[in-house]
Every structure is written in C-alpha cells, then in structure tokens.
Amino acid sequence: MRAPLSGQDHALPRAGAPPRAGAYPSGEPIRGVVAVSHSFETAIGLRRLLVRLRVSGPTAWEHDAEAHDLMLFAARKYEALAIKHRCDPTAGAAAAFEAMRTYAVRTADDPWAVVTMAVKVTLIAEERADGLLCSVDQARRPEISRHHDVRRFCDTEADLPSFLPALTVGPFDPDEAPPTGAYEAVDATIDLFTALGWPRDTATCALDYISARLVESGSRPKAHAALRRDPTARALVDIGQEAWSTVLRIVLGNPNPDEACTSDGHGVLLRLLIGHPMAELLDDDLLVFEISETAPRPSVRIHA
Secondary structure, eight states: OOOOOOHHHHTSOOTTSOOOTTOSTTSSOOTTOOOOSOGGGSHHHHHHHHHHHHHTOTTHHHHOHHHHHHHHHHHHHSHHHHHHTTOOTTHHHHHHHHHHTSHHHHTOSSHHHHHHHHHHHHHHHHHHHHHHTSOHHHHTSHHHHTSOOOOOGGGOOSOHHHHOGGGOOOOOOTTSOOOOOHHHHHHHHHHHHHHTTOOHHHHHHHHHHHHHHHHHHSSHHHHHHHHHTOHHHHHHHTOOHHHHHHHHHHHHOOOOGGGTTSHHHHHHHHHHHTTOOHHHHHTOHHHHHHHHHTSOOOOOOOOO
16 A cells, blocks of 8 residues: 655656755656756747747847846857867857857757757867868868868977978989079070070060069960050060060960960970970971061161
8 A cells, every 4th residue: 555645745846847946855856757947948949939039129139038048058058069179168159049040940840959960060160270270161161171280390209201291302413403593594585586586685675575574464374465465565676466476475375275285385484494495495396487487677778
C-alpha cells in the first residue's frame, strides 16, 4: 500500500511550469520534470518572440525586456562554443543576434538549430580570420580559408630552406652571365635598329620615347594603344603612320591576344629581357626586313 503524499510532495511544480524556490529538497529537479524558465528557450517560443520583435519596430531589440533576457541566454548558451574557437566569450551572442534578425531563422522549423549553425560558422570564420590575418568575410571564402595560419620565421628553429623550400637559392656561379636589365635591353634594341639602317640618333629618340611611355602606362598593351595615336612620336622620328605602327609592334609586341605567347607578341624588348640572344633576333628574316623597311629615308631634293 502506497504511503500518502506528504506536504512536500504536493509542493512539486506541475510539468511545464517554472520551478519555485525551495521546490526541490536536494536543489535539483526530479526526473521527468522539465524546468523552462523562459518561453523563448523552445523553438515555438523563440519564433513567436522573433516575429513580435520584427513587427514591433527597429527599436524593439533595444528596449524590450524579453529581448534582453534572450541575449543573456544566448551569451550563456554559446559562451563555451566561442571559447572553443578561441574567440571572445561574447562573440557567440553577437553572432546569434545577427542570425536571429534574419528571415531564415524566423521561418525555420527549429529556429535554435539554425541559430546554432550560424553561430558555429561565424565563430569558425573568426578563428580562421585571426589565424590568416584577414577579415571575417575573406575567411569565409574557401580559396582563402584553405591556407594555413600565418607563421613567423622566428617561431621555428628549423632551417629556412628546409622549412620553406621556395626560399631555396641555388649556388652562386661567378661565370654565369647576369640577366639583361631594362637599360641594356633598350641599348641592344637601339644597336639592332642602327645595324639595320636606322640613324642612331633617330633610333635612340624613338626607343627612349617608347620606353618613357611604357614606364608611365605600366603595361605594353596600354603603351601601345597610347603611342599608336600619338602624333608627337611620329613627328620626332619623321615616319608615316603605317611605319610607326610597325615599329610599335616590333618593339612592344603584337597587341592581339592570340599572339600573346608568341615571339611576335612579346616584342624585341621583352625577348631581350627574358634572355633571347641578339643572334636569334637577327636570324628572324621577317623581323630584319620590317626594321629595314621602316627606317627613315633621307629626303631627296630635285633641282630644276
């Protein structure tokens, strides 16, 4: 025969009601009794609160008491997750606030599940952003987040070439010829034009003018487009438009994208810079012919 319920048993709260102070003698809820202190802790309650805050105006989140309790609850709920991802303990609450204001959370079957996933994604992005020294938006992109965290050279005692093989430099060979510099390439081009019939002063003036515009524009296609319409350059070398266009194509390369990876697309200057010898240029019969044909011809006066 069961013993009658004691007065303390009658003090137990009904299911779904918030616990009263002193309701549990041991300080813990009895099995089978679910204690819910706020309605927004459930999916339905959170949805109702978010909808009410949405229709209440832009200042509802600032002045609503239940919204204040919701953010305190979110801060406690996601504090451990934020610490796990090495973020500020309040970063989880901030991410939850941004997620709760979206349409997807208000209309989800389980709003808390959507909020938790959004908070997790945001915290992972913040952790990656701290490691990559970039913004959170950049850390969300797969092509950025796939890289490893930034590391300082002083953080490792390993030999740098062993740590990063890209820093390995081959042994110095004193007999190896140094690479062609920009000034050497221009001088070699002037010598080439001079050897093929151009007056040295005219070739020097033309190449210096082209080089100056190339430095100003920053790219060969831009310099070619600007010089092609420049009447001053044609007046300096005293040649026609067709010959001037040929000179630009020879020196700067063919601007046609289909010729970009060919010798004609590179141009004489680039070919000399990347190591093409002068003998190879002189073996190009078409190049030699075009340079010779564009050379300025001295004017002949006919006396009556």
